Amino acid sequence: MELVVTDLGCARGGRVVLQGIGFRLSAGQALVLRGPNGVGKTTLLRTLAGLQPASGGAISMPPEALAYAGHADGVKSTLSVAENLAFWGAVHGMHDIGPALAAMGLQGLRDRRAGQLSAGQRRRLGLARLLVTGRPIWALDEPTVALDKASVGLFAAMLHGHLAAGGAAVIASHTGLGLGPTPELDLIGFLPRRPPRGGAFDGAFDGAFT
Amino acid sequence: MTALFLRDLRLAVRAGGGFGLGLAFYLLVVVLVPLAIGPDAAVLARIAPGVLWVGALLACLLSLDRLFALDFEDGSLDLLVTAPLPLEGVVAAKALAHWVVTGLPLTLMAPVLGVMLQLGAGGAVWLVVSLALGTPALSVIGAFGAALTVGVRRGGLLLSLLVLPMYVPTLIFGAEVVRRGAAGLEFGGALVFLAAITLGALALLPYAAAAALRVNLR
Numbered sequence: 001m002e003l004v005v006t007d008l009g010c011a012r013g014g015r016v017v018l019q020g021i022g023f024r025l026s027a028g029q030a031l032v033l034r035g036p037n038g039v040g041k042t043t044l045l046r047t048l049a050g051l052q053p054a055s056g057g058a059i060s061m062p063p064e065a066l067a068y069a070g071h072a073d074g075v076k077s078t079l080s081v082a083e084n085l086a087f088w089g090a091v092h093g094m095h096d097i098g099p100a101l102a103a104m105g106l107q108g109l110r111d112r113r114a115g116q117l118s119a120g121q122r123r124r125l126g127l128a129r130l131l132v133t134g135r136p137i138w139a140l141d142e143p144t145v146a147l148d149k150a151s152v153g154l155f156a157a158m159l160h161g162h163l164a165a166g167g168a169a170v171i172a173s174h175t176g177l178g179l180g181p182t183p184e185l186d187l188i189g190f191l192p193r194r195p196p197r198g199g200a201f202d203g204a205f206d207g208a209f210t
Numbered sequence: 211m212t213a214l215f216l217r218d219l220r221l222a223v224r225a226g227g228g229f230g231l232g233l234a235f236y237l238l239v240v241v242l243v244p245l246a247i248g249p250d251a252a253v254l255a256r257i258a259p260g261v262l263w264v265g266a267l268l269a270c271l272l273s274l275d276r277l278f279a280l281d282f283e284d285g286s287l288d289l290l291v292t293a294p295l296p297l298e299g300v301v302a303a304k305a306l307a308h309w310v311v312t313g314l315p316l317t318l319m320a321p322v323l324g325v326m327l328q329l330g331a332g333g334a335v336w337l338v339v340s341l342a343l344g345t346p347a348l349s350v351i352g353a354f355g356a357a358l359t360v361g362v363r364r365g366g367l368l369l370s371l372l373v374l375p376m377y378v379p380t381l382i383f384g385a386e387v388v389r390r391g392a393a394g395l396e397f398g399g400a401l402v403f404l405a406a407i408t409l410g411a412l413a414l415l416p417y418a419a420a421a422a423l424r425v426n427l428r
Contacts, residue, residue: 049292052428068292072285078224079217090213091293129289 001027001062001136003048003168009056009192010043016055017043018190025168027136030159030179033172035187041172042070044187045139048170067135069143073126077115081106081125084114089132100131103158105151119146127155130162138162138169144177152178211295211303218307228273232312233319236269240323251328258327259388262337263344265323266316267377270348273312274373275366277304277356278423287360291427297420305353305416313345329392336391340404344384347408350415351376357419361426379407 002025009019017040025031033041047054049068075084085097101107104124109117114125123146130138138159144152156178159169171177222229243261244254281287290300320341321334329337355373359365383404390397 046288049288051288051291064294066292068288070285070288072283072288074284074286074289076217076221076284076286078221078226083217083220087213087217088289088293091290091295093294133293 001065001166001168002060003065003137003170004060005048005057006060007057008044008047008054008059010040010047011052011055012040012043016192018187019056019192021057021185021187021190023185025137025170027166027168028163030163030169030171030182032177032179032182032184033170033187034174034184039187039191041187042141045070045141045170045172048139061137065135066137066139067130067133068139068141069126069130070141071145073122074129075114075117075122075125078113080111080113081117082110084125085128085132088129092133092135094132094134097132100128103131103154103161104128105154120148120151123147124151124154127158131158136167138167138171140169140171140173142173142175143171144173144175152176211299214290214295214300215303215307218304219310222307222311228276229311232269232272233315235272236265236316236319237323239265239268240326244326255328255330255392258324258329259333259337259385259392261327262320262324262329263340263381263385263388266320266341266345267348267374267381269316270312270345270352271370271373273308274352274356275359275369277308277353278360279356279365282360287423288427291423297423298416301353301357301416301419301423302350305350305419308353309346309349313341313349317341317345329388332394333388333392336397337388340384340387340391340401343401343404343408344380347380347411348377350411351380354415354419354422357422357426360423380404383407 004024006022008021009016011017021044023031033044035041045068046052048059049066051068079087082097082101085100089095089097101110104127106124106128109121114122117125127143144155147155159179162169240261247253247257278287281290291297317338320337324334324337352373355369355376358372359369362368383400386400387397387404390400
């Protein structure tokens with residue numbers, strides 16, 4: 001199980017926002033993506049998840065190995081916590097939701113309608129979903145937003161368990177994750193190189209006639 | 211896929227899910243027509259097949275914009291695309307769930323409303339048959355339209371403009387089956403065409419809808 005990204009380029013709305021990204025993630029490793037708002041963290045994660053095509057480069061990983069968790073949690077308000085998890089479990093062929101409920105401290109809320117959860121509880125439900133996917137690589141977009149200190153601890157424990165079991169994770173975040181020392185990748189170094197003003201056009205003309 | 215189908219059924223019957231909305235709308239449309247036209251039995255019997263079919267079309271349209279839009283808004287659609295399900299299967303399961311909560315109840319309720327429009331017993335039988343054959347096409351064509359407009363803000367109106375023209379063949383042959391059935395004429399040809407449109411739509415449109423979803427999620 002290994003995620004290898006080579007010379008990857010990502011585009012959003014037809015505009016290349018990142019290029020030349022390369023990293024290698026083996027079992028048991030986590031990588032935190034850093035960078036200011038709008039640098040392309042979400043775009044990179046969506047590209048890794050296969051939700052949008054890469055504008056260049058290559059992503060190599062086993063098929064159906066990646067579980068994506070974006071800003072929206074994919075939680076249905078009119079279903080209960082247990083029904084939400086059971087649905088995603090059934091989709092991924094995992095029918096035991098007990099460990100996932102326990103990992104994010106949701107046992108007491110299992111019959112509560114998801115629409116009545118607070119933002120933090122809803123996020124915990126969204127994160128618990130990762131466990132019922134059974135997939136080794138997690139791509140997480142700002143996972144700790146709306147979580148209180150105790151819940152961040154639960155999340156860190158769940159992630160440590162996942163890594164110890166041979167999983168891996170790519171996490172976009174600009175807050176503390178409570179993970180201890182983790183390799184980081186600052187995306188500011190992968191902004192597209194813009195051609196110098198005017199120069200590229202002249203050069204193309206010269207090239208065409210020589 | 212079964213899980214997705216069952217989830218959509220469950221969401222539809224929970225509070226705010228929209229089950230019954232289409233039925234109530236159908237009932238109202240069909241009740242309004244005799245009020246507007248007047249109680250002339252001969253006229254009502256003549257327009258009954260068309261009114262019952264147009265009403266079914268509009269009732270079906272009412273719940274279409276929720277088909278993918280709700281899943282798109284809460285992020286479920288992203289997760290379904292990355293799930294180990296073929297996206298074509300996702301579309302088919304959702305279209306089937308839509309048919310079970312709108313098309314099927316409309317089909318069952320239509321003969322009761324037919325009485326209000328002086329539709330005879332012969333017509334009522336063929337009304338049920340034609341709706342049972344035709345409404346699956348309405349759901350799957352609608353799913354294609356909903357996939358095209360997912361992500362468009364207030365896409366409901368655009369969806370209606372896209373989908374209603376595609377409903378025309380089903381409407382023509384569906385209403386024709388009822389008209390001929392009620393008049394005791396030969397209707398085999400119209401029935402075969404109606405079934406053919408439904409089968410063609412079921413075979414092709416899940417692929418088209420899945421392609422449209424992939425483009426819209428980028």
